[in-house]
Amino acid sequence: MRRATAATAAFLLLLGVPAPERGRAQPAAPPPWEVSLVDVASRAGLVRPSVYGGEDTKRFIIETNGAGAAFLDYDNDGWLDALVLSGTRLKEGARVDATFPPARAPVSRLYRNRRDRTFEDVTRSAGIDKVGWASGVCAGDYDSDGSTDLYVTYYGQNVLLRNRGGRFEDVTAAARLASGRTRWGSGCSFIDHDRDGDLDLFVANYLVFDLAAAQEPGQGANCHWKGIPVNCGPKGLPTDTNFFYRNNGDGTFTDVSQASGISRVTGRYPMTAAAADFDGDGWTDLYVAADSTAAILYRNNRDGTFTDVAVESGAAYSEDGNPQAGMGVAVGDYNTDGILDLFKTHFADDVPALYRGLGRMLFEDAATGAGLAVQNRHVQWGAGMPDLDNDGRPDLFYVTGNVYPEVERRLPQYPHRGPRVVFRNVDGARFEDVTASSGPALSAAHSSRGAAFGDFDNDGDVDVLVMNMNEPPSLLRNDYRGGNAWVAVALEGTTSNRSALGATVLVTSGGRTQARAVLSQSSYYSHDDLRLHFGLGKAERIDAVEVRWPSGHRQTFADVPVRRVVRIKEGTGVISGE
Template sequence: MNLLRRRFLGSSLVVLGSSLLDALTTPLWKWRGTVRLEAEVLPNPSVPNSTPTSPVQFVDVAREAGLTIPNVWGGADHKKYIIEAKGSGLAFFDYDQDGWLDIYLTNGTRFNTDWPAGKAPTSHLYKNNRDGTFADVTEKSGLARTGWQTGVCVGDYDNDGWDDLFCCFWGHNILFRNNGDGTFTDVTRKAGVYDEQIRWGAGCTWLDYDRDGRLDLFICNYIKLDPEKTPSKAEPAQCQWKGIPVMCGPRGLPGDTNVLFHNNGDGTFTDVSAKSGILKPGPRYSITAVSYDFDNDGWPDIYVAVDSEPSILYHNNHDGTFTDVAVIAGCAYSENGHEQAGMGVAVADYDCDGWFDIFKTNFADDTCNLYHNNGDGTFSDVTFSSGIGINNQYVAWGCGFIDFDNDGWPDILQINGHVYPEIEGHELGQTYKNPRLVYKNLGDGRFKDVSSEMGPGIGERFSSRGAAFGDYDNDGDIDALVLNMNDTPSLLRNDGGNQQNW
């Protein structure tokens, strides 16, 4: 079978990145022919000129595109529990196979709120009208759900040619089967992926870990959250940030273990978390994951961004088991050996040497990480030498390697947003709502922060979480979709990036 990466990525955001974020940015796989997981060695594009002839501008066109329904996620001004701060993910995907990317937006809710009939916030499916606008087809699709939906990943698990959705919740996750007629069916119990426990699924990714031609499912679990047992603000030290009372966590709250489901090929899955070795790292604050073949051995591995603890790199042992090699591989900690608060993750071969590299976003007062793949099973943290380490004032979430100007070199778009609205009014040098960041790949191993040159859509301020990337208007350049906490989403149209389109 042939494993092809699509030209668009979704978070788990997230998304979280919740990459929580897919999202966070999670690879979406399409299966045709023989397995091909390795990065291609491509001819090096010429190093771009420092003054591009066609400047790229990102413009937020969400309102004119019809994306006007706001995200609802906990209290807007105060957060009592950490679930209210995480936010959620979203996805670009072509659910009806008409050649145009459609949009799936997750949503949340609020504690102690009795929503009037028909007024509760739900997830939404938007159909691409092929003219720059979208139509809300949620009701017809059967995808409307109310709850703390934290992430989504897209994949054709039953090989019928139609993309299905796995949706992560604090509560119970849901697997939606695409019926091929514009509707989806909840097959969670029938497929064997329902969990009787209340768990916090923070992110997910599809992969064929045993190369049998069927998509398996990996789920990141974050915290075992019980609001009745969670301390209130200002009680322990974990419930303060720079002297300001804030919601508690993650430290001081119990982490959870990740899950791997094997696809049985008959529409059902089997939990193989224990026998595969996925449980061996123990409980962690896992946020989002991606699956790529990092050592070019032909088998997909799994990298997990972890909050406030070492990140995980599950190496595929070719026999149905995995081993966490993140520490010895050099991608578990910061360059100076410190734990970091991983939020999102993106993967690409940024230097075109044939090996997949890793970009990971982190919490404020820390830099994001750029891990260069050395081609020998190890990574080098090149955050500072590459020019990425100049910004540390933001809580960074969704991210993506996108070649925004089509010069052949993967650039980086980073989404930001603080988790504590309570910091507003305090002179901390940080704000709750933040702009986005864009790093241009200079083609020599270095990146340049060009955010101020990239248009109004980059400079606008939100507390954002998940991000997805794709060419929604089919004009030959990559656009971005961003989920904003307690606000409408941003649809960042790429204007001018298609001068060298594909």
């Protein structure tokens, strides 16, 4: 027996596999995965499709990128409502938008939560009725009236939607945010960059696109993929400028793009924008994924200006130093060390990036060591770090969908529609693909883009809202069967902006500390529940909750109850536990 063991060890070494050390205990197998994601969109009433370009062919890049989604409580009743953005379609054979009967106009859809796991379509009554090529949504209470407002980017003209207590009003012109020209708005984020308590606004522009002059598929050097004629770009198309608007505190904004340093970063194709305090200095920074170019990390210089430090911070390129097609961005703390990490999704035949935060605005790409460096045939889009099983270790979720439907006909290994993917966090360092055991909704094929995360049915686990191209959305209800504890933290700023955007919350329980940030936008062009959800595993008490407010103030609370939403008001403390 001893001889056989030695022979086996020698054989393993020949293969480059180290033999197990005698006497060393092997890692314990993780407990059973008890998460099942069920698509309940149809029975919940989310039935209208998001129209976005052609279904079987896409002549121009404007038809490919799709749009985001949002979980928000627009009517302040404590239940998450759902916003699903939509684009439109070109007239067949033409370079103008198609026309639709009013009843079938492809508008973005707002669904009010009825509190019984169903939704009511309130799109018209709520004032969400613009037809156009919507891209991204970011949310925040910019006028500090207690209701969440929306900014939606478009190819064309972006819009600022002020929440008037349940009905939205387009105040773009009155707020001095109207553009004098057609632009392709992409990522956006409300951010209080100067800590004055008012939310300012960052807006990215993807690229300069002229539909009338655009090349047809296959006509130019950047109009082929794997030898197949496809729509052209983004390479070869002109880049545009990012904008930054300072909130004047009176309902209007001032363009400070140049003075702030935001517009000085050029030569990128920016997409999703996430604003958080990435260096822990109490001032909110900005991370922007970029397509086919280096990502941007705007460090807040604390004087009203920003500097791009993505390259020196280690969050601009892949592990081997190459630019990637950055689409979606998730912000979380996967290794529970109290420092924010980043997860970025990319194009087909590439791997995602997992930027582990080292502190002081330094990152390292840990994707390979974490088991994520597996190339796949799908473009990855909306992503998040939800703790799906409430075990205290954030998992990874992302959606997929290729951009060239024509390719599948010649290369079936690159299907237009793809799965949703779940990686279970095994031990804070490694991930395991559990897609196949996370419910049939994961393997259902869709061409998806945005994904928003939140607990829409208030049952203590995180659900997912997904924007699907030319289909109704998916509402993935998390039917978690285990008994792990959880807490959700809802913040209200007083000195800080009322939405507490940019705040970081650290929860210490069971020997580990988790960090999460309140975000205006993340995933892919999407907005998550403002309540921060923390899984707690078997712990039935929380040692400490620390709130790092965007104003610079810090508060710590002990003995916070579990299995409920805890509401904390800046300067006051815990005001309720529901």
